Amino acid sequence: MADVTRETLISTLEEIALLLELKGENPFKTRAYRKGAEIVQNFDGDIVELAAKDELKGIKGIGDALQQKLHELASTGKLEYFENLQGEFPPTLFELFEVQGLGPKKIKALYDKLGIDSVASLKEACGGGEISKLSGFGAKTVEKILAAIENREKFADRFRLGDIAPLAETLLERLKEHPKVSRAEIAGSYRRSKETLHDLDFLVATKEAAELTKFFSELAEVHEVIVCGDTKCSIRLENGLQCDLRAVSNEHFPFALQYFTGSKEHNVELRSRALKQGLSLNEYDFTGEGEIPEVQEERDIYRALGMDFVPPELRENRGEIEAADEGTLPKLVALDHLRGTFHNHTTASDGKHTLKEMAEAAQDHGLSYLGISDHSKASFQANGLDEDRLLAQVEAVQVLNETFDDDFTIFAGSEVDILRDGSLDFDDEVLGQLDYCVASVHNAFTLSEAEMTKRIIRAMENEHVTMIGHLTGRLLLRRDPYAVNVEKIIDCAAETRTIIELNCNPRRLDMDWRWWHRARDKGVMTSINPDAHATEQLQFLAYGVRLARKGWLRREDVVNCKSLEEIRAWLALPKSAR
Ligand code: DGT
Ligand code: CA
Ligand code: CA
Numbered sequence: 001m002a003d004v005t006r007e008t009l010i011s012t013l014e015e016i017a018l019l020l021e022l023k024g025e026n027p028f029k030t031r032a033y034r035k036g037a038e039i040v041q042n043f044d045g046d047i048v049e050l051a052a053k054d055e056l057k058g059i060k061g062i063g064d065a066l067q068q069k070l071h072e073l074a075s076t077g078k079l080e081y082f083e084n085l086q087g088e089f090p091p092t093l094f095e096l097f098e099v100q101g102l103g104p105k106k107i108k109a110l111y112d113k114l115g116i117d118s119v120a121s122l123k124e125a126c127g128g129g130e131i132s133k134l135s136g137f138g139a140k141t142v143e144k145i146l147a148a149i150e151n152r153e154k155f156a157d158r159f160r161l162g163d164i165a166p167l168a169e170t171l172l173e174r175l176k177e178h179p180k181v182s183r184a185e186i187a188g189s190y191r192r193s194k195e196t197l198h199d200l201d202f203l204v205a206t207k208e209a210a211e212l213t214k215f216f217s218e219l220a221e222v223h224e225v226i227v228c229g230d231t232k233c234s235i236r237l238e239n240g241l242q243c244d245l246r247a248v249s250n251e252h253f254p255f256a257l258q259y260f261t262g263s264k265e266h267n268v269e270l271r272s273r274a275l276k277q278g279l280s281l282n283e284y285d286f287t288g289e290g291e292i293p294e295v296q297e298e299r300d301i302y303r304a305l306g307m308d309f310v311p312p313e314l315r316e317n318r319g320e321i322e323a324a325d326e327g328t329l330p331k332l333v334a335l336d337h338l339r340g341t342f343h344n345h346t347t348a349s350d351g352k353h354t355l356k357e358m359a360e361a362a363q364d365h366g367l368s369y370l371g372i373s374d375h376s377k378a379s380f381q382a383n384g385l386d387e388d389r390l391l392a393q394v395e396a397v398q399v400l401n402e403t404f405d406d407d408f409t410i411f412a413g414s415e416v417d418i419l420r421d422g423s424l425d426f427d428d429e430v431l432g433q434l435d436y437c438v439a440s441v442h443n444a445f446t447l448s449e450a451e452m453t454k455r456i457i458r459a460m461e462n463e464h465v466t467m468i469g470h471l472t473g474r475l476l477l478r479r480d481p482y483a484v485n486v487e488k489i490i491d492c493a494a495e496t497r498t499i500i501e502l503n504c505n506p507r508r509l510d511m512d513w514r515w516w517h518r519a520r521d522k523g524v525m526t527s528i529n530p531d532a533h534a535t536e537q538l539q540f541l542a543y544g545v546r547l548a549r550k551g552w553l554r555r556e557d558v559v560n561c562k563s564l565e566e567i568r569a570w571l572a573l574p575k576s577a578r
């Protein structure tokens with residue numbers, strides 16, 4: 001299946017409308033596309049699936065031409081008509097669509113009145129003062145546009161871990177399958193599980209380095225070869241991601257792996273420790289006056305320096321070197337420690353699959369429990385549930401639970417909105433009927449830090465709030481976190497025994513890994529939650545675990561590592577006793 005979402009359909013139709021408008025086409029035609037986008041947006045049901053199966057007939061407002069286009073897009077992921085239309089404009093024009101806050105109307109005005117057709121020309125016009133003279137563009141708008149451009153530049157050359165991982169693993173497999181390769185790994189920030197990456201650093205052990213760099217440069221996924229020599233090769237993929245390959249001998253491999261895994265800061269520390277022992281460490285080997293330690297695996301390097309093996313995720317020079325010395329590195333949580341998960345959505349709010357489908361998928365993942373937490377009514381754009389629908393869902397969960405054996409249960413919950421003043425979207429009487437509850441901020445992001453912190457703390461003080469969802473609201477490479485004092489939140493979480501979730505959606509990975517070590521030391525627990533809006537998104541758990549490890553978390557710090565029996569007993573306790 002092509003990777004098409006409802007959003008893809010909507011934005012494509014809207015962009016077609018805009019391009020037709022820029023071309024000066026008949027307004028009826030452009031209106032048909034806008035209307036179509038609106039209908040897709042508000043359609044009650046899985047419109048992507050219907051379009052893919054070519055079953056859109058009879059939907060009011062979507063005529064034959066639109067049906068056929070939506071079908072092509074949903075089933076193939078591409079639309080020829082749209083691509084041809086795009087071809088009639090300078091490619092830089094489409095950059096404007098990515099600038100936050102620039103809608104179709106504004107883009108048209110900029111293009112028609114000022115001939116702006118790229119972010120560069122937009123930036124210049126902002127500085128030159130022409131824009132604020134256009135009607136509808138005040139000084140405030142110009143300020144916002146400039147901020148959006150800055151944001152875009154800041155994020156331009158980075159990629160999200162979860163967006164890259166499937167492709168990265170495919171390429172790694174290709175290398176591993178090559179008959180002349182004895183070992184292959186991805187080093188760099190990918191191996192350290194950073195939430196965003198600049199490039200991928202592949203490494204192979206081989207006797208035929210030149211053959212391997214050539215092989216790499218000719219992979220089907222390669223869009224452009226940046227440089228290709230006998231031992232090194234850099235390519236670019238279709239999505240713009242750069243991939244470096246280094247081919248080394250089997251003896252050098254552990255050293256190269258250690259070196260190119262980084263981080264630079266970790267390596268600087270490690271080298272200075274080696275020097276104290278009279279050893280010089282580089283990407284090929286140890287050298288020195290005295291006896292040279294034998295190294296077959298990466299862990300032998302650490303052993304030679306009198307240290308425990310440091311898991312790659314921890315190599316950020318944030319205390320891991322000292323801990324490896326003292327033998328106090330944490331035993332990190334692993335994916336197969338998870339027994340269940342909380343915070344998942346169904347078709348009742350904005351999810352793609354039903355309660356039953358989600359439950360089956362969770363069982364397929366080997367989980368013993370699944371927490372359902374659909375949105376609450378204040379999140380009307382996500383079809384949030386009111387009290388009646390929520391309580392009906394609680395009953396539906398009870399009925400469905402009857403059909404499972406003793407080894408699987410759904411927990412009925414809610415992702416309840418934390419309102420502007422810190423009160424919750426449901427009252428205690430309703431929340432008290434749930435098994436648990438995730439409380440999240442979904443609006444009023446622009447409060448001051450003090451107000452936002454107070455707002456979330458008020459929610460945590462509620463006996464029924466089991467955990468806080470996506471604490472800072474960040475969207476990686478898109479939206480900065482809202483202002484909130486995380487230290488105070490951590491202290492309050494410890495005091496009120498409120499869990500802070502680790503949201504595994506690759507766009508969020510929130511709370512940030514840099515805070516977890518501190519939180520854990522204060523006794524705060526986490527729940528690794530996929531925030532799944534579809535069955536396949538339960539796979540996000542793997543990213544959550546990677547980031548939890550990066551945050552020094554152990555099995556005992558993660559509440560959804562508890563067995564079904566344990567978690568039942570735990571949820572039954574009053575919050576203060578947890
Ligand atoms: P990024 O920006 O997401 O690609 O992050 P990394 O850590 O993957 O950085 P990258 O690809 O530039 O380099 C991979 C590793 O190679 C890096 O973590 C440490 C090592 N390395 C690269 N350049 C240097 C350097 O100039 N000095 C040292 N000590 N190490 C380096
Ligand atoms: Ca890298
Ligand atoms: Ca690199």
Ligand code: ZN
Pocket residue numbers: 415440442469470
């Ligand atoms: Zn949410």
